Amino acid sequence: MKCVICNREADKEDYCELHAKAYESIVEKHDVWKRALEISWKEYLSEIIKNSLTGEWAKEVAEYLIKSGEEQSVTKS
Amino acid sequence: MGKYTLIVTEKPDAAHRIASALDEKGKGKKREDNGVPYYVARRGKEIVVVPSLGHLYTVAEERKGRNYYPVFNFRWVPRYAVERKAKQIRTWIETISKLAGDADMFIDACDYDIEGSVIGYCILKYACGDKEGVSKRMKFSTLTKEELEKSYAELLPHLDFALIEAGSIRHEVDWLYGVNLSRALTISARNWSGKYATLSTGRVQGPTLKFIVTREKDIRSFVPTPYWEVKAEVEIDELVFEAEYEKENIEKKTEAAAILNACKGKNGQVVKIDIRKFQQKPPIPFDLGTLQSEAYGLFGYTPRRTLTIAQHLYLEALISYPRTSSQKLPVEIGYRTILKKLGKVPKYKKFTKELLAKPELKPREGKKKDPAHPAIYPTGKLPESNLDAAERKILDLTVRRFLAVFGEPATKQSMKVKINVDKHHFYLRGRQTLKKGWLRFYKPYVRSEEVLLPLIEEKQTIEVRRVILENKFTKAPPRYNPGSLLKKMEETGIGTKATRANIMQTLYDRKYVRDERIVVTDLGFEILGVLERYCPAVVSLKMTSELEERMDKVQTKREKRDNVLVDAVKILKPVMEELKEKEKTIGEQLSNAIKRAKLEERIVGACPVCGTGKLMILHSRKTGKRFIGCTNYFKGKCKTSFPLPQKGSVRPFERNCRGCGWPTVQVHIKGKRAWRLCFNPECPLKKERRKRIEMRNM
Numbered sequence: 093m094k095c096v097i098c099n100r101e102a103d104k105e106d107y108c109e110l111h112a113k114a115y116e117s118i119v120e121k122h123d124v125w126k127r128a129l130e131i132s133w134k135e136y137l138s139e140i141i142k143n144s145l146t147g148e149w150a151k152e153v154a155e156y157l158i159k160s161g162e163e164q165s166v167t168k169s
Numbered sequence: 170m171g172k173y174t175l176i177v178t179e180k181p182d183a184a185h186r187i188a189s190a191l192d193e194k195g196k197g198k199k200r201e202d203n204g205v206p207y208y209v210a211r212r213g214k215e216i217v218v219v220p221s222l223g224h225l226y227t228v229a230e231e232r233k234g235r236n237y238y239p240v241f242n243f244r245w246v247p248r249y250a251v252e253r254k255a256k257q258i259r260t261w262i263e264t265i266s267k268l269a270g271d272a273d274m275f276i277d278a279c280d281y282d283i284e285g286s287v288i289g290y291c292i293l294k295y296a297c298g299d300k301e302g303v304s305k306r307m308k309f310s311t312l313t314k315e316e317l318e319k320s321y322a323e324l325l326p327h328l329d330f331a332l333i334e335a336g337s338i339r340h341e342v343d344w345l346y347g348v349n350l351s352r353a354l355t356i357s358a359r360n361w362s363g364k365y366a367t368l369s370t371g372r373v374q375g376p377t378l379k380f381i382v383t384r385e386k387d388i389r390s391f392v393p394t395p396y397w398e399v400k401a402e403v404e405i406d407e408l409v410f411e412a413e414y415e416k417e418n419i420e421k422k423t424e425a426a427a428i429l430n431a432c433k434g435k436n437g438q439v440v441k442i443d444i445r446k447f448q449q450k451p452p453i454p455f456d457l458g459t460l461q462s463e464a465y466g467l468f469g470y471t472p473r474r475t476l477t478i479a480q481h482l483y484l485e486a487l488i489s490y491p492r493t494s495s496q497k498l499p500v501e502i503g504y505r506t507i508l509k510k511l512g513k514v515p516k517y518k519k520f521t522k523e524l525l526a527k528p529e530l531k532p533r534e535g536k537k538k539d540p541a542h543p544a545i546y547p548t549g550k551l552p553e554s555n556l557d558a559a560e561r562k563i564l565d566l567t568v569r570r571f572l573a574v575f576g577e578p579a580t581k582q583s584m585k586v587k588i589n590v591d592k593h594h595f596y597l598r599g600r601q602t603l604k605k606g607w608l609r610f611y612k613p614y615v616r617s618e619e620v621l622l623p624l625i626e627e628k629q630t631i632e633v634r635r636v637i638l639e640n641k642f643t644k645a646p647p648r649y650n651p652g653s654l655l656k657k658m659e660e661t662g663i664g665t666k667a668t669r670a671n672i673m674q675t676l677y678d679r680k681y682v683r684d685e686r687i688v689v690t691d692l693g694f695e696i697l698g699v700l701e702r703y704c705p706a707v708v709s710l711k712m713t714s715e716l717e718e719r720m721d722k723v724q725t726k727r728e729k730r731d732n733v734l735v736d737a738v739k740i741l742k743p744v745m746e747e748l749k750e751k752e753k754t755i756g757e758q759l760s761n762a763i764k765r766a767k768l769e770e771r772i773v774g775a776c777p778v779c780g781t782g783k784l785m786i787l788h789s790r791k792t793g794k795r796f797i798g799c800t801n802y803f804k805g806k807c808k809t810s811f812p813l814p815q816k817g818s819v820r821p822f823e824r825n826c827r828g829c830g831w832p833t834v835q836v837h838i839k840g841k842r843a844w845r846l847c848f849n850p851e852c853p854l855k856k857e858r859r860k861r862i863e864m865r866n867m
């Protein structure tokens with residue numbers, strides 16, 4: 093299977109090893125953002141896309157997540 | 170000439186200095202044979218000093234050809250036999266052999282370290298005809314006349330064979346790893362794509378690339394998190410200061426806003442004042458690594474550039490041998506003599522006078538030792554020729570560091586004022602130097618900021634002009650730069666002081682990384698990906714530093730050279746088998762990465778017209794002419810294009826135009842200075858220039 097973002101071989105689910113790391117980072121940091129600003133998953137993704145300090149791969153994954161409308165499973169509960 | 174003593178040195182400059190130092194009249198006569206210089210001196214009997222050109226011999230495979238792997242059989246051969254660009258070495262070796270024929274005594278005067286020892290050993294063994302066993306050794310750390318004369322008078326009876334073994338094994342192991350792994354990568358890619366591209370990796374290169382890639386992954390996957398900082402701007406005696414809130418980072422916006430609201434419009438009161446006096450010890454003497462780091466931090470010189478400059482200063486006898494890991498300055502170097510000599514330079518006179526007035530001179534030293542050389546220090550000699558600006562800077566830095574290590578500790582005072590504003594606490598911090606001590610000697614290179622606070626008393630009311638709330642975000646770890654990467658290599662014990670800077674350069678040359686703040690290219694990612702997937706052992710830090718440690722032990726005779734070599738091959742064999750088996754897959758992966766890297770090299774920057782495409786250097790299919798076009802052209806979205814000069818080479822330039830902010834390119838025509846070109850026809854700078862020319866022509 094290919095990575096949905098860069099076409100490299102996908103290691104985990106939809107992503108290659110590199111974008112999978114960025115996805116994990118996005119999921120991990122969501123809690124901090126939620127506590128800090130009380131924002132939703134979608135708002136959070138938009139915020140990190142706008143932020144100039146966000147890494148290139150993390151931005152690509154966030155853009156993909158917004159486009160694909162994926163819900164955040166970890167924080168749903 | 171009758172029978173003479175033959176001295177072998179590492180470089181021509183050193184040969185000249187040694188001949189002049191040993192000659193009774195102080196002038197070694199230069200001779201030439203087939204364009205190879207050597208020097209003749211007289212000191213009771215005739216002495217011939219012949220230089221090498223660094224390594225004249227190298228490790229190579231026994232079989233001919235480069236298109237196969239693995240290779241485990243090797244021998245030492247003249248460099249000209251295996252390197253295309255080393256033809257000059259043949260005449261060099263022939264001259265040395267000729268001169269060795271009439272010599273009755275041999276002395277190795279190459280640098281006293283592992284590389285120098287291997288250079289001298291190979292020349293004496295192969296070029297001079299097995300003279301390594303009868304040769305004597307000169308040991309010195311500076312090229313000053315006094316030290317060279319002393320070293321000649323007190324010759325070591327034989328070569329340092331432990332050092333030679335340690336050096337040879339390093340060359341052999343590095344060759345085994347470098348040749349096998351690099352060939353596996355290059356051949357895999359070539360067999361897949363039919364195109365040749367040099368790919369390389371090695372015992373130290375792989376783990377070094379891994380450091381950078383790991384950091385790059387952290388940076389590119391980084392997600393910043395928000396936090397808030399609260400500060401109070403306070404006024405004391407008509408001076409304004411910024412006081413920090415007791416909690417450095419506030420993680421909730423509502424909490425930060427509550428603090429701001431509580432403190433707004435209220436004055437504070439001093440609750441507590443903490444004053445702490447402390448001493449700042451002098452710095453330790455420079456070893457090569459600390460000199461390279463300091464020069465990078467202060468002047469932006471890459472470690473390789475600093476080493477080249479330091480090497481030149483050493484050959485000019487201005488500083489001691491720079492390839493040292495020592496942070497010690499033994500008393501034998503003659504502190505007072507050096508200080509007296511340095512005192513002849515007006516800018517150091519005041520400082521040397523002060524130090525010479527001390528009853529005892531004791532330098533502050535670091536922990537690191539080097540069995541062969543002391544830390545880097547100035548010889549006190551004045552330059553005979555004009556030094557360029559960079560050389561002057563490194564020399565001044567070395568001199569001031571030498572002075573500073575003998576200085577008194579500096580006394581500093583820190584002050585922490587706790588201010589209560591409506592039950593919220595803010596801290597005002599001051600820093601002041603009370604006694605400068607060594608800081609005066611090292612002044613141009615001291616990086617510390619003073620914050621002087623006025624007289625403040627406990628219970629004093631403090632006027633709060635305003636309370637500031639700043640929304641901040643955490644930052645990704647910084648990129649490595651040549652200085653910090655060098656430090657990392659040193660800390661983890663990979664490579665040697667002599668090889669680290671070159672290994673770093675190879676990563677740039679192979680296009681695995683780019684820019685001063687090091688960025689990994691696609692090719693760099695792919696190479697490391699292949700190595701990690703198919704041969705993780707060769708990029709493992711543990712394996713490299715263990716091997717490094719064992720090679721170090723050879724130098725102190727605690728490990729046998731053959732054992733290290735056998736074990737190195739044992740690790741490498743299964744790795745090569747795996748690489749061979751997966752050659753096709755690896756070849757495809759690497760070929761694609763090379764293709765992407767070549768494409769990346771042509772990307773100039775984001776297209777300022779459509780905003781989504783990238784501007785690239787392209788060639789017209791019809792005319793073959795070079796131009797800049799947008800990648801969105803192929804999608805039918807953007808037709809932006811600009812002409813480019815057709816002569817010379819054009820490559821993307823890292824910085825954008827200061828006039829219009831567009832990306833720029835660098836044009837280089839042979840024989841001319843490279844220039845930066847902004848291709849935006851509407852650039853305000855271009856318009857201004859046009860106007861100026863028009864005015865001039867009116």
